Amino acid sequence: MDELDRVLVLAGGLSAEREVSLRSGHRVRDALAEAGIDAVVADADAELLVQLRADPPSAVFPVIHGASGEDGAIREVLGLVGTPYVGSVASACQMAFDKPTANALVAAAGVTTPQSVTLPRETFHDLGAAAMIDLIIARLGLPLYIKPSRGGSALGAGPVLTTADLPAALLSCFAYGDIALIERFIPGTEVTVGVIDLGDGPQALPAVEIVAGEGGYDYAARYTAGKTEFYVPARLPGEVAAEVARIAVATHSVLGLRDLSRTDLIVDETGTVYFLEANVSPGMTETSTLPMALEASGHSFGNTCVRLLQLAAARGA
Amino acid sequence: MTTEEQPASQRQRVDPYVGQYAERAVGMVASEIRALFAVAARPEIISLAGGSPFVSALRLDAVGDMIGQLIAEHGEVALQYCTAQGDAGLRERICDVMALEQIRAHPDEILVTVGSQQALDLLTRIFIDPGDVILAEAPSYVGALGAFASYQATVVHVAMDDDGLIPEALEEAIRRTAADGRRAKFLYTVPNFHNPAGVTLAAARRHRILEICQRAGLLVVEDNPYGLLGFDGEPPRALRADDDHSVVYLGTFSKTFAAGVRVGWAVAPTAIRDKLILAAESAVLCHSSFSQLTVREYLTTQPWLEQIKDFRELYRERRDATLSALETMMPPGCHWTRPGGGFFVWLKLPDGVNAKAMLPRAISSRVAYVPGTGFYADGSGGQYARLCYSLPSPDRIREGVRRLASVIETEIQLRDDFGPTPGTR
Numbered sequence: 001m002d003e004l005d006r007v008l009v010l011a012g013g014l015s016a017e018r019e020v021s022l023r024s025g026h027r028v029r030d031a032l033a034e035a036g037i038d039a040v041v042a043d044a045d046a047e048l049l050v051q052l053r054a055d056p057p058s059a060v061f062p063v064i065h066g067a068s069g070e071d072g073a074i075r076e077v078l079g080l081v082g083t084p085y086v087g088s089v090a091s092a093c094q095m096a097f098d099k100p101t102a103n104a105l106v107a108a109a110g111v112t113t114p115q116s117v118t119l120p121r122e123t124f125h126d127l128g129a130a131a132m133i134d135l136i137i138a139r140l141g142l143p144l145y146i147k148p149s150r151g152g153s154a155l156g157a158g159p160v161l162t163t164a165d166l167p168a169a170l171l172s173c174f175a176y177g178d179i180a181l182i183e184r185f186i187p188g189t190e191v192t193v194g195v196i197d198l199g200d201g202p203q204a205l206p207a208v209e210i211v212a213g214e215g216g217y218d219y220a221a222r223y224t225a226g227k228t229e230f231y232v233p234a235r236l237p238g239e240v241a242a243e244v245a246r247i248a249v250a251t252h253s254v255l256g257l258r259d260l261s262r263t264d265l266i267v268d269e270t271g272t273v274y275f276l277e278a279n280v281s282p283g284m285t286e287t288s289t290l291p292m293a294l295e296a297s298g299h300s301f302g303n304t305c306v307r308l309l310q311l312a313a314a315r316g317a
Numbered sequence: 318m319t320t321e322e323q324p325a326s327q328r329q330r331v332d333p334y335v336g337q338y339a340e341r342a343v344g345m346v347a348s349e350i351r352a353l354f355a356v357a358a359r360p361e362i363i364s365l366a367g368g369s370p371f372v373s374a375l376r377l378d379a380v381g382d383m384i385g386q387l388i389a390e391h392g393e394v395a396l397q398y399c400t401a402q403g404d405a406g407l408r409e410r411i412c413d414v415m416a417l418e419q420i421r422a423h424p425d426e427i428l429v430t431v432g433s434q435q436a437l438d439l440l441t442r443i444f445i446d447p448g449d450v451i452l453a454e455a456p457s458y459v460g461a462l463g464a465f466a467s468y469q470a471t472v473v474h475v476a477m478d479d480d481g482l483i484p485e486a487l488e489e490a491i492r493r494t495a496a497d498g499r500r501a502k503f504l505y506t507v508p509n510f511h512n513p514a515g516v517t518l519a520a521a522r523r524h525r526i527l528e529i530c531q532r533a534g535l536l537v538v539e540d541n542p543y544g545l546l547g548f549d550g551e552p553p554r555a556l557r558a559d560d561d562h563s564v565v566y567l568g569t570f571s572k573t574f575a576a577g578v579r580v581g582w583a584v585a586p587t588a589i590r591d592k593l594i595l596a597a598e599s600a601v602l603c604h605s606s607f608s609q610l611t612v613r614e615y616l617t618t619q620p621w622l623e624q625i626k627d628f629r630e631l632y633r634e635r636r637d638a639t640l641s642a643l644e645t646m647m648p649p650g651c652h653w654t655r656p657g658g659g660f661f662v663w664l665k666l667p668d669g670v671n672a673k674a675m676l677p678r679a680i681s682s683r684v685a686y687v688p689g690t691g692f693y694a695d696g697s698g699g700q701y702a703r704l705c706y707s708l709p710s711p712d713r714i715r716e717g718v719r720r721l722a723s724v725i726e727t728e729i730q731l732r733d734d735f736g737p738t739p740g741t742r
Contacts, residue, residue, distance in 0.1 A: 231328055
């Protein structure tokens, strides 16, 4: 089925990434409209089920970031209603969204991941934070990178350069979630690789290199136009470029992802590529890297969205 | 893929003008806090953040009829340009409103503005060069701080207590500023039912504050959005009522009628008023005739004093619900102000707990507030939160405070485990 009567772009949600998601959603909607598709943006709220039942769309394009959008919940709901949708199924989202789980799965497939520990805040409370911090530093050393085990846009995430900085970093992390993923910080070139499957298998898009200014690639750096420089394709030697592409496709396959994904990686000075995380609902804003990579590879953003929706509609619920 | 097959890398910065912005725009970046407020606007969240009036309490049918009639009868004026100073008829009505706070003003002294926010912008524009000092209460209204920052003012905060601005602290701030070789250009104050602190400048202090400012040759900018929304007795006497030479008074209909009409005003000494009019002309040419005539008609044909009484009763009930819920549910170590009017309670969190760091957890628990850091020019105030009770029903307020109390309990545990959050002092 190639005809799309009407499509729903799901955006918003109740996570801290709501604003970003709305921007992504409106950008997708506008691109679809430009391609001649009747598309509306809807939020994941009490109206959604009524809307899906009263006027079933040909397919849904979910661009809700953060919890409920990326943890599989909303896709589970779409499955229950019987609405076709773009992107990964709920069970794959659950694995990808939980960073320690995703780390373990891609590591088992032979991809290098930073040495890490995953600890809930209760453990610090029950066993004593000071002793736990000593243990972590003794085992992983410094510097570290702390992030909530679930979530995105670098919210609650940040580097730790000294032992004294670790408690504050954990506090920031626990503000966004009760489990911290504590990784060895890998200095190097930060790249992100989109993967897209337009019906002939997952293909890596050109890697996008991220050069953040002072303060790193934090929330402000991600969503303030001009604060970060991007290089497309990333300035990597050919064999490393091929390796990051291979790892992104491998991640997509190992986690059982579908249609589109984005994998964040670090290339250290020896050329070793480390997996950082995978995203099942990549940002689609004007500062987001996936649309940049699509454009660099000659794909029209709007036509790609249309094709993904056509595939979803043809696939059915 | 080999090196030879790699296409040339393109540098992309999304914003090609990144090197061309003015220095004052450097701090204008995306922020996590704004992202969280985008969630707070959802109905699923009990928002004690806002600061918006409860416009549903207006007699909306009557206002609708009034606007219909306004267009039918005066459409050619309401839909046309007007003078930069504002509609003369509205300025006459504004004099009636200010009389409730003992201000005797002539319509010629008034400039109509786009809310009082535009008056703040214009005042800062005509008085402040980069680095000039403005004295302001600690904490101070976030919108004013934003206007001051946009003209690169240096804000020196002056301490308050439960009776508002402390005269001795003001004297000390003036002395310290002078000792630094600088002179403050004006004192910015919200004397009644302060935003965000909820306190009111005691009557006994008002003369003293004016006296100190007169002696120092310091202009006073009196911002009074909430003066008519007191819960007990008559509205407090305005500073402007006792000094029309050195006080610029800012008023607004945002809280007593409707924030959406965006009508405020400034009353200023003649020379300042003339400059404000010229500045307004260059900023917006003229203010919306439609909005001005809507307010004029509202004040002429609708029972606006009755409406203000209704607002007071409504907000008093919500203030009571807030204070009683805080009393019952807040963990030890929390302290808060007890406003006699207006919209806000200023909550001090237990030592070592940071309201800004706590906000994501609060949003996850579906309650929102404004962290105190927004109300200090230097970003301090992390131990405080502003709670606004104007919008949620008393039941929602109680539930919101219950959720907030639970979030604070968790933060206390985190503080005990990891030590105080940086920035709580």
